[in-house]
Amino acid sequence: AEVKIRFPVEYNPDIAPGLANQEFIELIESRSNGEIEVEFYPAGSLYKGLDILQAVMRGDAEMATLVSVYWSAISPQISIFELPFAFPTHEAFYRAADDAAFMSQAFAEVEDKGALVIGTLVYDYLPVGNTERQLTMPADFSGLKLRALGRTNARTLELLGAEPVPINVTEVSGALERGVIDGLNTPADAFISYSWDETVKYVTDSPHYFAFYPWAVNKAWWEDLDEEHRAIIAEAVAEVTARHRERAKAEAGAAFEKMAAKGVKVHRLTQEQREAWVAATAVQWSEAEERFGTELLDKLRSFQQVE
Amino acid sequence: MAAVRRALDHVEDALSGALLFCGLAIVFLEIAGRSLFSASFIWSEEVSRYTLIWLTYFGVAAAVRSDSHIKVTIFIDRLPSRGRRGIEMFGCLICLAFCLFVAWYGVRLVGDSRSFGLMSADSDIPIPIWVFQMIVPLGYACISLRLLERLLHLWRAGDPDVMRGG
Amino acid sequence: MAVFLVLALFALLALGVPVAFALGTVGLATILLFDVTSLTQLAQSQFSGLDSFVLLAIPFFILAGNIMVEARMAPQLFDLMRALTRPIRGGDAVGATLSAALFGAMTGSSVASAAALGRIVIPELDRAGYPRSFSGGLLAAGGTLGIMIPPSIVFVIYGAMAQVSVTDMFKAGILPGVLVTLLLIGVTLVLAGRNRWGGQGPFSLQRMLRALGRAGPALLMPAIVLGGIYGGVFTPTEAAAISAAYGLFVAAFVYRSAGLRGFAAIFVRSAKMTASILFIVAQALFIGLLATLAGIPSGIVEAVDSLALEPWMFLLIVNLALLVLGCFLDGVTILTVVAPLLLPAVLALGIDPIHFGIILTLNIEIAAITPPIGMNLFVISGISDTRPEQVIRGVVPFVGVMLLALALVTYLPWISLAFVN
Ligand code: NA
Ligand code: NA
Numbered sequence: 001a002e003v004k005i006r007f008p009v010e011y012n013p014d015i016a017p018g019l020a021n022q023e024f025i026e027l028i029e030s031r032s033n034g035e036i037e038v039e040f041y042p043a044g045s046l047y048k049g050l051d052i053l054q055a056v057m058r059g060d061a062e063m064a065t066l067v068s069v070y071w072s073a074i075s076p077q078i079s080i081f082e083l084p085f086a087f088p089t090h091e092a093f094y095r096a097a098d099d100a101a102f103m104s105q106a107f108a109e110v111e112d113k114g115a116l117v118i119g120t121l122v123y124d125y126l127p128v129g130n131t132e133r134q135l136t137m138p139a140d141f142s143g144l145k146l147r148a149l150g151r152t153n154a155r156t157l158e159l160l161g162a163e164p165v166p167i168n169v170t171e172v173s174g175a176l177e178r179g180v181i182d183g184l185n186t187p188a189d190a191f192i193s194y195s196w197d198e199t200v201k202y203v204t205d206s207p208h209y210f211a212f213y214p215w216a217v218n219k220a221w222w223e224d225l226d227e228e229h230r231a232i233i234a235e236a237v238a239e240v241t242a243r244h245r246e247r248a249k250a251e252a253g254a255a256f257e258k259m260a261a262k263g264v265k266v267h268r269l270t271q272e273q274r275e276a277w278v279a280a281t282a283v284q285w286s287e288a289e290e291r292f293g294t295e296l297l298d299k300l301r302s303f304q305q306v307e
Numbered sequence: 308m309a310a311v312r313r314a315l316d317h318v319e320d321a322l323s324g325a326l327l328f329c330g331l332a333i334v335f336l337e338i339a340g341r342s343l344f345s346a347s348f349i350w351s352e353e354v355s356r357y358t359l360i361w362l363t364y365f366g367v368a369a370a371v372r373s374d375s376h377i378k379v380t381i382f383i384d385r386l387p388s389r390g391r392r393g394i395e396m397f398g399c400l401i402c403l404a405f406c407l408f409v410a411w412y413g414v415r416l417v418g419d420s421r422s423f424g425l426m427s428a429d430s431d432i433p434i435p436i437w438v439f440q441m442i443v444p445l446g447y448a449c450i451s452l453r454l455l456e457r458l459l460h461l462w463r464a465g466d467p468d469v470m471r472g473g
Numbered sequence: 474m475a476v477f478l479v480l481a482l483f484a485l486l487a488l489g490v491p492v493a494f495a496l497g498t499v500g501l502a503t504i505l506l507f508d509v510t511s512l513t514q515l516a517q518s519q520f521s522g523l524d525s526f527v528l529l530a531i532p533f534f535i536l537a538g539n540i541m542v543e544a545r546m547a548p549q550l551f552d553l554m555r556a557l558t559r560p561i562r563g564g565d566a567v568g569a570t571l572s573a574a575l576f577g578a579m580t581g582s583s584v585a586s587a588a589a590l591g592r593i594v595i596p597e598l599d600r601a602g603y604p605r606s607f608s609g610g611l612l613a614a615g616g617t618l619g620i621m622i623p624p625s626i627v628f629v630i631y632g633a634m635a636q637v638s639v640t641d642m643f644k645a646g647i648l649p650g651v652l653v654t655l656l657l658i659g660v661t662l663v664l665a666g667r668n669r670w671g672g673q674g675p676f677s678l679q680r681m682l683r684a685l686g687r688a689g690p691a692l693l694m695p696a697i698v699l700g701g702i703y704g705g706v707f708t709p710t711e712a713a714a715i716s717a718a719y720g721l722f723v724a725a726f727v728y729r730s731a732g733l734r735g736f737a738a739i740f741v742r743s744a745k746m747t748a749s750i751l752f753i754v755a756q757a758l759f760i761g762l763l764a765t766l767a768g769i770p771s772g773i774v775e776a777v778d779s780l781a782l783e784p785w786m787f788l789l790i791v792n793l794a795l796l797v798l799g800c801f802l803d804g805v806t807i808l809t810v811v812a813p814l815l816l817p818a819v820l821a822l823g824i825d826p827i828h829f830g831i832i833l834t835l836n837i838e839i840a841a842i843t844p845p846i847g848m849n850l851f852v853i854s855g856i857s858d859t860r861p862e863q864v865i866r867g868v869v870p871f872v873g874v875m876l877l878a879l880a881l882v883t884y885l886p887w888i889s890l891a892f893v894n
Contacts, residue, residue: 039768041765045765046762046765046766047762048521049428050425051521054517055514057423058513058514059511069428073426073427073436074423074425075424076426109424113424114423150429151430151431154349154430163346166347166353166429166526167352171527171639174640174708180706180708320744321741323744323748324740324743327743327744327747330533331533331714331717334714335715335718338711338714338715342706352526356526359523359529359751360524362532362747362748364519365748366748366752367748367749369741369744369745370749373745375749376491376492376494377491377493377753377805378489378490379492379801379803379846381845382487382488394488394489398489398490398494401490402491402498404498405498409519412512412515412516415512415513415516416513440520443516446519
């Protein structure tokens with residue numbers, strides 16, 4: 001093959017984003033008549049976490065879909081995507097992701113440093129599951145030890161009244177069973193695929209955090225590709241990520257049904273409860289405003305309006 | 308002068324031992340904080356991980372000095388002392404070459420992380436990651452020095468056993 | 474490329490280059506010759522390979538083990554066990570095996586167990602009339618219980634590499650550990666009975682209680698560690714930290730076995746032992762990364778697939794290969810180099826990775842006592858002033874029963890998985 005793409009990801013190939021990656025690979029390999037070849041390394045088999053990011057920046061990997069929290073390690077303003085209730089609806093996120101000017105402004109620093117975001121692969125919201133009680137109002141979080149996803153999310157859980165605990169993903173199952181942690185917020189299908197729904201008794205479906213994967217490439221490599229190959233890749237990313245939105249939503253819905261069928265008490269936040277959660281965590285927005293200025297945040301808010 | 312020399316002889320030992328103590332103290336504090344005072348230190352997991360990395364490379368340098376790295380000696384033990392010395396010196400040179408490569412590219416690694424402005428993704432530690440990654444060039448420089456020292460001893464003394472069990 | 478990797482590695486090892494440096498140099502040479510990744514990635518791996526909270530359990534378990542040796546907990550345990558087993562023929566040797574198992578429940582490494590117990594027990598067994606080759610072989614084999622009976626640094630490293638819960642590994646090791654202990658006791662009883670080795674004595678309650686009193690603080694150690702992990706409160710890394718802290722407390726205030734200077738020396742020694750293990754881990758992980766880039770693990774999956782290997786055939790082949798490799802390589806190298814190559818095939822065949830981890834651990838135990846290169850053989854020979862050939866002769870029957878244990882553990886998965894959900 002003329003072009004070889006080393007493509008490491010952290011998650012298993014059989015969960016929703018992994019399926020999207022594989023569709024993408026089939027598309028570009030067939031459309032390029034085999035001129036582009038992808039070496040896909042799922043499940044952290046090549047690199048994990050920040051290593052993936054550094055590999056893409058250096059060119060030791062050409063491409064990666066890595067959860068956005070890691071990118072805030074080189075560009076703190078990317079953490080605005082993680083602000084509590086930044087995307088109250090799926091459509092709010094789609095509007096942001098489809099606004100090319102906004103995305104390139106948000107990821108400008110990443111681009112300056114050597115990586116380019118050519119698409120966004122959605123995951124879904126992170127419902128909060130725990131073993132103790134149904135979480136409806138912020139007061140219910142009091143005293144709960146919850147595993148968080150990065151520092152912005154940790155701050156959100158803290159403001160809601162919980163105690164964020166740092167714990168390795170491989171130890172989560174044991175920690176839940178033994179009460180080292182009382183729960184965690186994680187995508188709905190993760191509760192199923194890691195069997196956490198067997199220990200977690202209560203899950204609250206809340207839109208406080210929308211997880212997604214910036215589809216990133218090494219910039220120098222990308223600009224070196226010939227026009228035709230670049231077009232094939234860009235089109236395939238656009239197609240696959242658009243098609244994937246429905247699947248991700250459906251997967252999350254199915255996961256909630258599976259959990260409910262297993263006896264997990266699933267609760268969806270009411271309007272009043274959601275407002276209480278928003279109020280409890282509002283200070284994170286003013287903290288972000290102090291750090292990153294108002295321009296990006298105003299833009300972000302503009303995607304939230306309900307038609 | 309001799310005192311300085313002696314202190315330098317054991318500097319890696321002391322550093323790695325002290326770092327082990329710090330790592331233990333951090334983890335212990337986190338447990339105590341969480342179970343007694345219901346306070347969790349979100350930085351503790353990360354800092355204790357870095358402590359482990361630092362103690363490892365100072366420990367590696369110390370273990371070169373006392374020649375206590377795990378190795379297979381049954382083949383070279385059968386050789387006459389002259390031949391063995393040659394092979395030990397050759398092995399030492401190989402290790403040294405490896406370490407110098409890693410030390411040099413460790414400098415590059417630190418430079419890259421600096422230019423990326425890489426910070427922790429897990430916690431609010433205000434220290435950039437390149438500071439922690441400094442252990443790669445620093446540690447490998449220490450190991451290289453110890454290897455050089457060993458090489459000189461082998462050259463002068465001629466008996467590989469003099470370096471054993473320090 | 475794979476052939477080059479293997480040949481270069483064995484050549485460097487044979488030249489006496491330390492394992493970690495040999496692995497690292499092979500990795501470096503692979504990049505220079507085949508340009509599979511950047512040299513900065515080599516430097517990066519030195520950092521991120523060890524950037525793991527799980528691995529942090531290793532220095533703590535090593536520290537706890539060294540403190541126990543310093544606090545002379547080994548003789549206390551041996552006295553207690555001997556008080557219990559005195560009435561049987563071969564009782565002293567059975568007591569030594571039980572002490573090895575108990576010590577295994579307190580330390581995480583096999584060499585530490587063998588060294589600490591061997592120093593105390595072998596002279597006692599000499600006095601009781603056991604031949605040196607037998608007692609050396611027994612202690613070399615008994616020492617390996619240190620990595621099968623939890624806590625175990627092998628389980629910690631495997632957990633970090635295979636992304637399985639270390640707690641589950643600790644649960645999985647219990648029954649195989651008991652099985653190996655019983656088999657070792659079986660050999661001891663048969664040999665002692667047939668050759669009329671060792672004496673017998675009446676059971677003395679008073680003597681037993683006195684020994685129990687002295688060994689009490691030591692016995693609390695496994696209770697704290699394992700109780701803490703299984704029963705609730707701690708992650709394995711935290712349990713390791715607690716056990717080290719408890720050991721420090723007991724050594725300082727109960728046994729009063731070391732002053733400030735002594736404790737400082739223990740920290741330094743433990744840090745160095747940790748370093749020499751983790752240095753290998755970091756290099757092996759980098760080799761694993763190169764192997765992944767070269768498609769070796771997925772190649773193994775394809776080979777298994779095209780040969781239509783059943784899981785039992787795969788495990789048989791793996792066991793035979795590991796037995797051969799185990800004669801020449803040390804445990805950490807086997808664990809860190811071989812496991813990542815095989816894990817994709819293991820998962821593809823539907824073998825539980827925890828079960829596979831236990832099989833691997835038993836192979837590592839056997840590797841520690843098979844000639845020509847077996848760590849525990851050298852350690853026992855060194856501390857007891859016995860020629861290695863003598864220890865090797867004595868260890869043969871014990872290797873035999875451990876092979877039996879390997880067959881049982883391989884083909885009866887529930888021995889490993891009974892306590893794991
Ligand atoms: Na053990
Ligand atoms: Na062996």
